[in-house]
Amino acid sequence: MSLSAGVPRWVATIVVVAVCLLPLLVLSIQLGTGQLGPDPAKRLMQGTGEWGLRGLALVLLAAPLAQRGWPALFRFRRILGLCLFLYVSLHLLLFAQVYVGWNGTLLVEELKERPYVLVGFSAWMAMLPLALTSTDRARRWLGRRWRQLHRLIYPATVLAWLHLFWLARSDVGEALIYGLIFAGLLLWRVRRAQLRAR
């Protein structure tokens, strides 16, 4: 890959992490300078959610691109995955702090009565074990089961998309676009599994 020519891996890592955290930095600056208006939580939730979805698309894109001869994304897939988990964890924390007020009863009510909250929370729960087992050590310890565990990213994607779709007020356009992207990326895997089974 063109990036690896002469560039030490740790430098590339720092660059990738910095790029991934850039949207978060921008949002934080906007928050600090009052540019997010009198209801910043809403804008932040939108921002963290948006970038979480984009990160998810990139993570799923890594394997297909590598197969086509562009392994760069695949090499940094773990960092992408962890950064995406950071964004969606912040998204969840904001929800807990601003919308539910750390109120257990209210949270349970939201989970029971609002399907989009339930699927969103489930998507995060599906991603949690992936973040926890992202280290080399965990990978070695789990062996073959690591790969099986990390297939949770597929239901997580479906749940995340449902979360977006059910949230849409009058504008389903965005949900449809992401739907097409995710469908394509997941179908690639279905096809790959079929080819391997032959």
Place this chain on the structure above:
Amino acid sequence: MKRRTYIDPTIASSDITPESVFLNRRDLIKASSSRAAAALGLSVVSSGGASEPAGLPFTADTNDALRKELTPYEDVTQYNNFYEFGTDKSDPAQHAHAMTTDPWTIKVGGLVNQPGELHLEDIMRGFDLEERIYRFRCVEAWSMVVPWIGFPLAELLKRFDPKAEGRFVEFKTLYRRAEMRGTRSFTSVIDWPYREGLRIDEAMHPLTLMTVGLYGKTLPNQNGAPLRLIVPWKYGFKSIKSIVEINVTAKQPKTSWQELQPSEYGFFANVNPEVDHPRWSQRFERRLPSSIFNPNRVPTLPFNGYEEQVAGLYAGMDLRKFY
């Protein structure tokens, strides 16, 4: 000893400055001096509106408790839902200046004995203006406390003499494509012009306000200049802005949000913590300004805290069915 009152024979009682004008003299001076400065070609710090809001004479609200909770002017005028100018909260403040509010005509008709028109001067000077500090609750679960300036809708309707068959009042917002960029967008969702309505008893209620100003000055365009409705016990989308038409009708009028999404937006739209929006809870609201570490979540009150004054209008009505 008998007190002698001082009388100056050269001052007629009609010369006496009205108390409300006297109390707001600084705002009036600011308004007129900024206009004078503009006339001299000096730069005037603009709030972003087409013209600097002018001071208004009014009787102050005595509700000091609520006055302490006022939402800052900056937030009231920079965070708006006025889809005719775009769907982002900051769009109206950026684009509403394109709307011409002078001259302005409001057609009043339908089932009234005296149909006619009101012009800008009529609404600004034809009624006694009062300050009303009201809670304002959006259906999106954020809220503000705003010191509106206006007069009871009942006063306006009485002048046009609604007929006995009149059961509802319908309102329409200005629809001027050339001045309202949000209406030119092909993804704009609302069937313009924006329409709203009230039952006649809701319209005649003393709380229902024909609003011409806020914070002692005329309304900035983004807040619905020059005339808007404020119905404090209902969700904010009922408080229609920039009104050009008022009709008394026999049948319940179609309203824009109800047409767009009837499962989520009803005709009555009374603030009710017990009746959730299909996609979010209405139990709590974020009182703006709200921050991450101090979200300012407050429990939503039945009828937005105006239960005592308005609950009687809905006695026996199933508020879950008629949301």
